[in-house]
Amino acid sequence: PFSLYAEMRAKAPVLHVPPLDLWMIFDYEGVKRALHDHDTWSSIVTTQTGPTPDWLVFSDPPRHTLLRNIIQRAFTPRSIANLEPRIRELSRELVDGVIERGEMDLVKDYAEPLPTMVIAEMIGIPVADRPRFVRWSEIILNLSYTMSGGEAATRAVAEHAALKEEMHAYVDDLCTARKKAPKGDLLTRLVEAEVDGERLTGEEILGFFQLLLVAGTETTTNLLGNTILSFFEHPDELARLEADPARLLPTTIEEVLRYRTPVSMVFRAAKRDVMIHGQTIPAGKFVLLLMGSANRDPKQFQDPDTFDVGRDPNPHIAFGHGIHFCLGASLSRLEAKVAIPDLLSRLRGLAPASDAPWQPRKALHVHGPARLPVRFEPGK
Numbered sequence: 001p002f003s004l005y006a007e008m009r010a011k012a013p014v015l016h017v018p019p020l021d022l023w024m025i026f027d028y029e030g031v032k033r034a035l036h037d038h039d040t041w042s043s044i045v046t047t048q049t050g051p052t053p054d055w056l057v058f059s060d061p062p063r064h065t066l067l068r069n070i071i072q073r074a075f076t077p078r079s080i081a082n083l084e085p086r087i088r089e090l091s092r093e094l095v096d097g098v099i100e101r102g103e104m105d106l107v108k109d110y111a112e113p114l115p116t117m118v119i120a121e122m123i124g125i126p127v128a129d130r131p132r133f134v135r136w137s138e139i140i141l142n143l144s145y146t147m148s149g150g151e152a153a154t155r156a157v158a159e160h161a162a163l164k165e166e167m168h169a170y171v172d173d174l175c176t177a178r179k180k181a182p183k184g185d186l187l188t189r190l191v192e193a194e195v196d197g198e199r200l201t202g203e204e205i206l207g208f209f210q211l212l213l214v215a216g217t218e219t220t221t222n223l224l225g226n227t228i229l230s231f232f233e234h235p236d237e238l239a240r241l242e243a244d245p246a247r248l249l250p251t252t253i254e255e256v257l258r259y260r261t262p263v264s265m266v267f268r269a270a271k272r273d274v275m276i277h278g279q280t281i282p283a284g285k286f287v288l289l290l291m292g293s294a295n296r297d298p299k300q301f302q303d304p305d306t307f308d309v310g311r312d313p314n315p316h317i318a319f320g321h322g323i324h325f326c327l328g329a330s331l332s333r334l335e336a337k338v339a340i341p342d343l344l345s346r347l348r349g350l351a352p353a354s355d356a357p358w359q360p361r362k363a364l365h366v367h368g369p370a371r372l373p374v375r376f377e378p379g380k
């Protein structure tokens with residue numbers, strides 16, 4: 001999409017798309033300003049059929065503040081740092097599982113299971129149920145199609161409706177168990193939380209559950225996949241990183257987030273008529289903010305289409321900006337910090353499997369490989 005983004009930034013940084021009566025903003029300044037101004041740009045963009053404003057990410061203040069407070073403390077850099085040994089262990093187990101084979105699908109065999117297991121343990125879901133929630137998370141993600149309409153939207157909505165009961169029952173059972181025997185996990189936090197003196201409803205807890213599931217998995221999966229993909233495309237930059245990992249690993253992770261932004265866009269709704277770059281977006285209209293494009297804006301980044309593992313400063317907005325700034329930013333950075341050296345040091349000669357090219361994900365608003373077949377020297 002990057003050449004299209006470049007064209008749009010140059011020609012129409014604010015674009016009206018008549019068939020959907022939708023607006024799109026492509027430039028860094030415009031996107032960041034809209035993310036910052038939550039009084040003008042509402043996050044309540046849900047349709048009748050999709051997720052509801054019970055989801056933190058689709059709520060506005062004052063409710064947003066209350067909901068965010070409930071789980072915020074589990075995501076501070078310090079709480080997250082405590083997870084490092086466990087993430088390391090999970091990563092080691094995944095690599096152990098494939099290392100003798102000499103080949104794997106980097107996405108299905110590593111980049112997807114790692115974050116899924118981490119967030120599952122944080123939420124308090126038994127690891128054995130993982131295959132179920134990988135499927136759930138895909139179905140929830142497909143709800144992005146509801147915005148574009150058509151057959152894909154109808155299918156996504158039907159699938160989600162069918163799934164909701166199953167998920168509801170599953171989460172209810174876990175909540176009942178936590179009420180009897182609290183644990184140190186996110187579910188316990190949700191069960192015990194009070195907002196304005198009232199407990200969360202089952203619907204609200206389910207909203208959190210679905211959000212954490214999708215936000216905690218798809219995004220970091222894409223970050224890890226995008227990292228390896230970028231190394232394959234830019235072997236010189238990989239060599240630079242390997243020569244000085246202590247200094248360059250943190251900047252490498254930020255550069256992947258900028259260069260191949262995993263969440264390429266978010267929705268907002270205009271609460272009033274807004275003038276932006278000389279165009280008026282009328283109140284009530286939906287707007288797509290394209291962070292994937294903003295992060296390649298030459299007005300903000302020198303040589304934006306160059307993948308530079310030493311880029312610093314790097315004020316990308318891959319995690320959003322303002323009050324909805326990604327709660328999982330420290331977590332996903334930590335997962336990448338553990339995963340990347342683990343993969344590079346243990347999988348000698350890591351290279352794309354020559355016969356099977358990578359495939360992009362299909363969902364509209366995420367960017368990353370759906371499959372990334374790789375080979376390496378078999379080892380122990």
Ligand code: HEM
Pocket residue numbers: 043056057058068119211212215216217219220223261262263266267318319320321323324325326327328329331332
């Ligand atoms: C919000 C991106 C990983 C949980 C966001 C937003 C972005 C984002 C762009 C802002 C949405 C908006 O403004 O409408 C990413 C990326 C990730 C990542 C690129 C990985 C590379 C995670 C992880 C979690 C997580 C691992 C952990 C559970 C959340 C939550 C919100 C959020 C709960 C909503 C915050 C709010 O509305 O106040 N994320 N995310 N994210 N993210 Fe992430």
